[in-house]
Amino acid sequence: MNRERSIEIEKLKANMKKLEQVNAILEKEIAEDKRTMEELKANEERLNFALEGSGDGVWDWNAITNEMIYSKGWKGMLGYEENEIQNLFSEWDELLHPEDKESAYLKLNRYLKGVVPAYDSEYRLRAKDGFYKWILSKGKIISWTTDGKPLRVTGTHSDINSRKLMEQELREAKERFSNVLEYSQDASYRRNVVTDKYDYMSPVFERLTGYTLEEILVMNENTVFKKIHPDDSDDVIQRIKEASAKNGASETIAIEYRFLCKNGEYRWFLDRFTSVKGKLLQPSFRYGVFQDITFQKNVKEELKKAKEIAEKASINKSEFIANMSHELRTPINVTLAGVQLFELYLKNGSYLNKEKTSKHLKAMKRNCMRLLRLVNNLIDSTKIDAGFYEPHFRNQDIVSLINRIALSVSDYAKQKDINLLFHTDIEKMLITCDVDMIERIMLNIISNAIKFTADSVLINIYKGVDRIVISVKDNGIGIEKENQNIIFERYKQVSKLFTRENEGSGIGLSLTKSLVEMHGGNISVKSEYGKGCEFIIELPVKYDTNEECIIHNFNETEDKDKFIEKMNVEFSDIYE
Template sequence: MEAKLKPSKLEINKYMILENQLKATKAKLERVNRLYSILSKINHAIIRIKDIELLYKEACRIAVEEGLFKVAWIGIINEETSLLEPVSQCGLNHEEARKLTDDFMEKGIPHGGIIEKVINSKNYVFADDVKEKTKNKPWHKKIIEYAINSCTVFPLRIEDKVIGVMVFYSEEYSFVEQEEINLLNNLCEDISFAIDTIKKDKIKKQVEEELIQSEERYRKIFELSPAAILVHSQFKILYANLAATELLGVEKKEGLIGKNLLDFVHKDYRHEVIKRKFELKEFGVPLPFEEQRYIRVDGTVIDVEATASLFPYKNQNAMVSVIRDITETKKLESLKKSSEENIKLLNEAREYDRLRTEFFANVSHELRTPINVILSAIQLLNLYIAEGNIIDEEGKVGKYIYSMQQNCYRLLRLVSNIIDITKIDAGFFELQLKNKNIVDVVEDITGSISGYTEHKRINLIFDTDTEEKILACDPDKIDRIMLNLLSNSIKFTNPGGTILVSVYDKKDKVVISVKDNGIGIPENKKNMVFERFQQVDKSLNRSHEGSGIGLSIVKSLVELHGGNIRVESEYGKGTEFIIELPVKLVTDSSNNADKTIAGESIEKINIEFSDIVQ
């Protein structure tokens, strides 16, 4: 009998190594088979289930119940908040699942964690020895309780965009090999594809159902729509509303039915239109408005905006195009641009006017100073003549001094008028309103020029139907108004003529009239007397001096009082200026008589009457 040889220690070790390798290979095959089983069952679920929430739930259930994983869950990124929202899980109880959701919704994706790495890299991440790595984490106890040792996270992607993750927890250490990774990755790709498909199918189904249910409603809307609407299949027009016939220049809708839509599209845009229609057919998503150019039947090219959408029409898949004529909009844009340019020019003109006003104001002030110096010198000369320090036996010096004085007054009046015009134009001219007896104001200033009228042998008459009428006015400006009107009357009234100044009480207003029987104003010149720098007689050899701005200022001063002024005249018979002032009062105004210095009043008259030679 042959004796059995006892195996050596080395042979025993080799045997044990082979046995362990066989066990590992067998375990790997079991895991791979389970993964294939999971992949197969989830693919069957993808084919069977059309509800996205049920698909999430079924995928997690299959991954755990097949026994390969302890826990599996899916999280989807909310496009509005960018938060990862757990949508389904298997392996956790209700309280644990709620805690998982709350953590992500309140704290967001853990910074630097494996989920953030997966989303940023768009690739899977495998973590082993989870117990050791989560010692300081709140969920460490659960890791111990569930005997979890490894974790794998895969991205869910649609067109290279990560829309979420699928997470697997296992009790095995470092069990994942490349073949298993590939299978799990394929599983997540299939789930991603299913999510995308279900979403698109849902959108497509909703659009189709809504179109079917509201076909008649849409038909009415189409007919009433101001935009052109064309339903077409393979670019063959099946339906057109009234606006489409007007847009394309066709008399009746029947004239468009059966025509090719591309025949109305400008050749430069046909390729883009064809491309857009193919995109619509492939994805089913309505196209955004895009600017295009169309051609009417008469050959006119028009600018339009066009959009399109899938549209079921008479049991066939078709498309509906909405086309808006934007030709007028283009014109309005051009008009707007032109308007902006005009506004720019207007602003430049205003700036020029401001500079011009500022220039006149500065020049006027610079002129007034030397004129006053000259006037002061003239007054000294008059004083020297009166005291006998200057001998003027024949009166020639006095005559020349008087001429200089009158012309200085004329210059002062002109400068003052220019300053006032600039103030009025700039809105800086202010009245010093006081409650005054307008009858006294007008009577006093009228009486103060009696010397001029006597010298000219003109009768000056003042008349009133009331002795007192209190109203708010600026006495100095009323004086100026009256002096200007009286100056004009004296200049244009011949010796022996009459000037009548009247004041009438009309309860809520006062009427002041300055009437003469002078030369009058031609009918065709009456409208220009209040215009600035305008004169009835513009000839160089005219008999009366003037700048043509006095009556313009008079009109402005009257209007600043809230009143109005008009002129009535008949050529050769005389002129009447009629002022109407509203009866208003101001508060905190003294009715006491103004203490006017006689010299100031005389100089004011001399300035206003500087054109009248005595």
């Protein structure tokens, strides 16, 4: 019995020992679990502290129950207190901006279905103040259901509102800058000197030159140089090479040159650029602005021409004034001499015979007519320039008119031993003209022919295409080719033609040209030096049916007397 009891005691002691060992193990495990829990708590506190310190919020979503836990930082990010947002997924949905819902749900579902490896989404949430804030949400699935569906998804919320606003401002600034470049009158560019290609060219270049951006961006420097006008290319190449050879950023270079556009036209451009040489392995660039200055160049050229014309006119006027002084002085001196002579005869009581008196009076009268012709030409030229010269157009038989003028002048020509002939194949041709102006035109041309011819003047009239052509030809010394373009200019004289016997003010042919042009016609000269001149007047054949333009009928006596007076005035500068 004692033996059995001893055995039981031994068993009991063994069990107690085992219990002590189990108890020790349990106490150790409990202590370890406690330490683990404390470490987890500490880690959680550190994580929360880190998240709160970074300003980010935390969320934890049960994808099965739709329970959503939002951290204090998550709520505070939007300005809400902890009790103002419930732990429901629907709270997030309600705060989501309507315009962002579709894209936010699309990104979330793509991640849950495994289409993308990570959840990363940007959207706007409504803050407590009613404004929307941009949020960056990142998350990860941390547990799955037994059938492999996402159970818990946890993640962070970051406030990216400032970044988004900056991005928007940057986009707007870039858009404004792009608009400035696009709608500017100048083209901006950047050329990579290492690759020898343009890596940027504003769209304005296409508008300025006609080349597309694709065409210009592939052009190397030699191709560009070939499109520069040959007269400008050497200077452009030299200045570009000098700028490229400098280290660092060069000064701004401005070059004007002509560039061949796509339509085959050369246009003037101002190219302002700066060369920047890269350091070490960095490339070198040339930054520039391309400006079309064709209009400015043309204006400058026009101003230069206008200045030359003004200076030429000034010289011509000076020459004219000098010549006019002589033209005025000569007839005045002759007339004054005659008056003084008559005064002397009267003072001395000398006898004045008829022949002497007639001779002096004739010279005085001719010189008075020279003055009258000169004054008339000056006044009429001024009127034409000012637009105050009024023609009186009538329908007139031009053949009859020219024939009458030729017959009236032929007697005067005979006195000068000049044979004046009139020829026409046309019997009659009605045109609208100013009779007085036609007479003046013809008298001026015939007067010049009589001055310089050797012994004959031929007046010919014939029909052209819609025009009547009047030709006055002499066999005098003629006009050198280089002087034929200036004889119709105001105040111009071909000096070699003028001798003491043949003088003029330089107004007559200019005035004649203006009178012809007032009829819608033109006047020209053909001449070979030493073989005479041919002045050709072309007048349009037009007939006005207006009652005011009835056919002009000549009064034989009255009109002839007026014409002779005109002829005497026009021929007054031809010396006896």
